[in-house]
Amino acid sequence: MRKVFQAELQTIGEELINLSKLVAEAMERAYESFSNADTEQAQEVIAADARVDFLQNKLDEHAIDILALQGPVASDLRMIVGSLRMSASLERMGDLARHIAQLTRLRFPDKVLPESMTGTFDQMADLNIRIANKVGELLATRDLNLAAEIIDLNKQIDELHAGVFRAIAADDWNQDAPTTTDVTLASRYMERYGDHGVSVARKVNYLVTGEWEPQLE
Amino acid sequence: MRKVFQAELQTIGEELINLSKLVAEAMERAYESFSNADTEQAQEVIAADARVDFLQNKLDEHAIDILALQGPVASDLRMIVGSLRMSASLERMGDLARHIAQLTRLRFPDKVLPESMTGTFDQMADLNIRIANKVGELLATRDLNLAAEIIDLNKQIDELHAGVFRAIAADDWNQDAPTTTDVTLASRYMERYGDHGVSVARKVNYLVTGEWEPQLE
Numbered sequence: 001m002r003k004v005f006q007a008e009l010q011t012i013g014e015e016l017i018n019l020s021k022l023v024a025e026a027m028e029r030a031y032e033s034f035s036n037a038d039t040e041q042a043q044e045v046i047a048a049d050a051r052v053d054f055l056q057n058k059l060d061e062h063a064i065d066i067l068a069l070q071g072p073v074a075s076d077l078r079m080i081v082g083s084l085r086m087s088a089s090l091e092r093m094g095d096l097a098r099h100i101a102q103l104t105r106l107r108f109p110d111k112v113l114p115e116s117m118t119g120t121f122d123q124m125a126d127l128n129i130r131i132a133n134k135v136g137e138l139l140a141t142r143d144l145n146l147a148a149e150i151i152d153l154n155k156q157i158d159e160l161h162a163g164v165f166r167a168i169a170a171d172d173w174n175q176d177a178p179t180t181t182d183v184t185l186a187s188r189y190m191e192r193y194g195d196h197g198v199s200v201a202r203k204v205n206y207l208v209t210g211e212w213e214p215q216l217e
Numbered sequence: 218m219r220k221v222f223q224a225e226l227q228t229i230g231e232e233l234i235n236l237s238k239l240v241a242e243a244m245e246r247a248y249e250s251f252s253n254a255d256t257e258q259a260q261e262v263i264a265a266d267a268r269v270d271f272l273q274n275k276l277d278e279h280a281i282d283i284l285a286l287q288g289p290v291a292s293d294l295r296m297i298v299g300s301l302r303m304s305a306s307l308e309r310m311g312d313l314a315r316h317i318a319q320l321t322r323l324r325f326p327d328k329v330l331p332e333s334m335t336g337t338f339d340q341m342a343d344l345n346i347r348i349a350n351k352v353g354e355l356l357a358t359r360d361l362n363l364a365a366e367i368i369d370l371n372k373q374i375d376e377l378h379a380g381v382f383r384a385i386a387a388d389d390w391n392q393d394a395p396t397t398t399d400v401t402l403a404s405r406y407m408e409r410y411g412d413h414g415v416s417v418a419r420k421v422n423y424l425v426t427g428e429w430e431p432q433l434e
Binding site: 067074 | 277280281284288290291294298301302385390392394397398401402
């Protein structure tokens, strides 16, 4: 029984890792479409999100089956319930990447970002992709240093996000109102994507140590 | 055993209803602070959100205890797992009401909204408060007509949200860029709040009927 359970738990872990890879790729491709005003690629990202939703649903059904058939308790139970929370965060990361791609489509053939903002958003996208990749690594290895690193990367996103609002409020901001709206939304999507990565990292840390706040070794 | 379980399930239901009341009140008071540039009331809403987080956490621990001690299966198990999802949605509604209050504080002593937008936002806030109240009623009565009504109210919010973007893109929009950003964010928070209400409504509908899409009788 115990052996079967461990195999099931392993499968759930692999499904989470798979989801984290898909949402890392979704952000990478969504941001590429966003930078290049590539509406075809944006459309592919939007279509691919259905697969993330499908896999999240499959993972959740799998977790419920385990709860029903194996009746896990203590840390095993917490791991299964935690996987439901983590799959929800990963699914939401997929949605946010899709929202970036939707902005691309909405403004096509124009680019969403004014030239002055591309540096900031390049950094936010890069940090988010690194966060999603580290989430996958953390799920695979349970190396909790990765959880602390994810939190640190997300702090950098928060600073960049605040910088976007400062830029919008500055005297030399000369963009039209719809551009201001799009930049605001895109920055918010970037910020939320990172937050969900942190949620997964904290959850793994909690499941391993019982503490929410990861400590660097 | 069965009787104990039903009592536990009842308690979880009451905790969800309690959360829905708190987040309805949070939106009501947050929007009042937002309309009146009342920074004291905004601060109270922000502080009160800790209670929502605490109660969500308590509900989740309770649900995990039930899973561990009673090992429910079939529809009982789905109800418990569903309650974890619903508590997460309700907690997020509390966060979004808090975000509205945070905008109030950020712009104090100015009001966040230009005069031309108050009518639209009054309607969005009113629809959201009605959604949260109907979520509580739905949880209490399982009258699935309420689920369909919630979905309909949320469609009205989506239309108002789209109207905000049209207003921002119109020739006569003459607000400065930070105002445009705040209006964009506030509208997004309103839209997301309603979406989470719909998530809870669909979940209740699914648990009762096995279908995601509520049908009006």
